Amino acid sequence: MTPDQLRAALRGVPDPDWLDTALRAVATEPATITRFFPAAGRRCGRHDLPALPGWTADEAARALLLTALPTDHARYADVLYQQGDAAERRAVLKALPLLPVGTAGVPLLHDAIRTNDTRLVAAALGPYARHLDPAAWRQAVLKCVFMAVPLAGVADVDARADGELAVMLAGLAAERQAAGRTMPDDAIDLLDRLTAGRATIAGPAGGSDRADARSDRLSAQEA
Structure with missing residues (x-):
């Protein structure tokens, strides 16, 4: 995702x-972003952008405003997040990968992940989540499963998922099986991919164990 792509999608x-006036103003007077940022939903709309799946017009406009800042990106991102409503906070989270903030935005991810707002949690697990340490990232993925947030939206999920996450997912699956509850299909698929990788290393016996485990999970969910 680039500012040019955002701008093109907002035609x-x-x-x-x-929007043009706001971008010019923010580039020359950064403090004006605190006035333009909340107004973006009313002035640019809140509709989905076909050219940018997963983005709305107000999110794209707000991300552009942040990229237009000449300096202090981390400070303004923090201020706008802390003072914003849920839609404004999502925009800040989605904009973080476009900003030269290094790891300064990580506290905002932690805050979003602690909420029960599924859209905030999903926004926090975008590309910028590469800055989360492994333990925090695993917990965030597990929360996505708890909240039925689609794992397809979790950036780099297959690259970052590991054996420890597999253990956590298996534990959750066992808890839900005991309670007569189901696991989301995408979580089952991820667990299968993780155990498949381990079985490939372990040899044929691991494959048999994996098949039995999947059969048990599916039987529990169908019961």
């Missing part, structure tokens, strides 16, 4: 002149 927003 035809309800008030393009307002």
